[in-house]
Amino acid sequence: MLGARLRSLREATGISREDAGYEIRASDSKISRMELGRVGFKVRDVADLLTLYGIVAEADRAPILDLAREANRPGWWRRYAEVMPGWSEAYLGLESAATLIRSYHLHLVPDLLQTEDYARAAVAQTSNPGTMSAEAVARTVEMRITRQRLLTRPDPPKLWAVIDEAALRPRIGSAEVLRAQLAHLRELAATPNIVIQILPAEYGGHVATGAFTILRFAEPELPDVVHLEHLTGAIDLDRPEDVDRYEELMNRLSVDSTTPDGLTAHLDRLAAAIER
Incomplete structure (x- = not known):
């Protein structure tokens, strides 16, 4: 900036x-x-x-x-350097400066919207499963919860998240963990700066991409940035032609997803389908 x-x-x-x-x-x-x-x-x-x-x-x-x-002031995330992948520092800086965060998530509830229990289960199951120490898992979860303060600071960004229904099936943690996560999404959606939509299962298959995030900034001189993560790192795109393609896809996903008003009913149906 x-x-x-x-x-x-x-x-x-x-x-x-x-x-x-x-x-x-x-x-x-x-x-x-x-x-x-x-x-x-x-x-x-x-x-x-x-x-x-x-x-x-x-x-x-x-x-x-x-x-x-x-x-010149070190970011809060420096305290968690021992559990951070090297590429994430640049992204966290961009995220903290953004005024609008639009994202699509295919396999997991987005980090910014996870409960602590869901985050713990997700980290244990997806981050080098079986190789992370209990302390590393705890520090990673602590970092993720600290990161979520972004949404409750005095000048929070607007978060607009589209979550594929596949991410809300009981694969992470127990049924109780997922049920509590769905309830948490319902509560967060009532926050003025958070919009959550669910892409129903019948539409999810047509998306020819993985998860992605589009960041927009207050400074008009700064271009939007598309953030893409892969198994061993991440890339950030800011060429207009690349950003435009992802913004078009994001708009199409939003149209195909539940409306914000229909979110609660959809979450209730998913919660009711979870076996105890």
């Missing part, structure tokens, strides 16, 4: 990367990396660039300098 803001200010004044780099005793490639968010920020450098770009009023400078300080 900070890099995009600095780039828009520089371009608005017609100043080259070379001239901007000279101002802060750096190269044009350093300015490029700053504007792409691929390097740390010195508050002094940001202050000098703002002066160069004509941003001199304190009321205009203060929010951007605050953003520079925030950009």
Whole structure:
């Protein structure tokens, strides 16, 4: 976000990367990396660039300098480095900055919507099953629950999740765990910033993709990002042609899924079908 803001200010004044780099005793490639968010920020450098770009009023400078300080602050997820896959740190940073999170989930309830018991069962069954220590499972679950605070912070993003009905069948944990998870989804759906839809079984087979997430940000200069996870890592797509394809698919999935008003009845039917 900070890099995009600095780039828009520089371009608005017609100043080259070379001239901007000279101002802060750096190269044009350093300015490029700053504007792409691929390097740390010195508050002094940001202050000098703002002066160069004509941003001199304190009321205009203060929010951007605050953003520079925030950009250098370690994310909460650093506390869980020992149980985090290396690729997830970049995604968690994007997720925490997003204003809209749209996602489709095929096999599991999304992490942001899981109960603690469901999360524990999911981690134990799907994350190198049989090889994770009890402590690692507990730390991973703790991290997942901490991550969910994103949805209850003072300025929460809007979460719009489409969950394939296959993910709500009794495969994770016990019947009681799944029944409690369905009840949790019902409660969360009543939250103003959360929309949950279920893709019925008769439609799920036509989706020629796995799970994916589309992130949108408040800064108009930042493109939407599509996040895709696979067995050994993840990729993030931001080319307009790629993002457009996934947004079209997301819209089609939403049309084929239950309406928000019909969610409760659908969850009740699934809960009633769970054998004790």
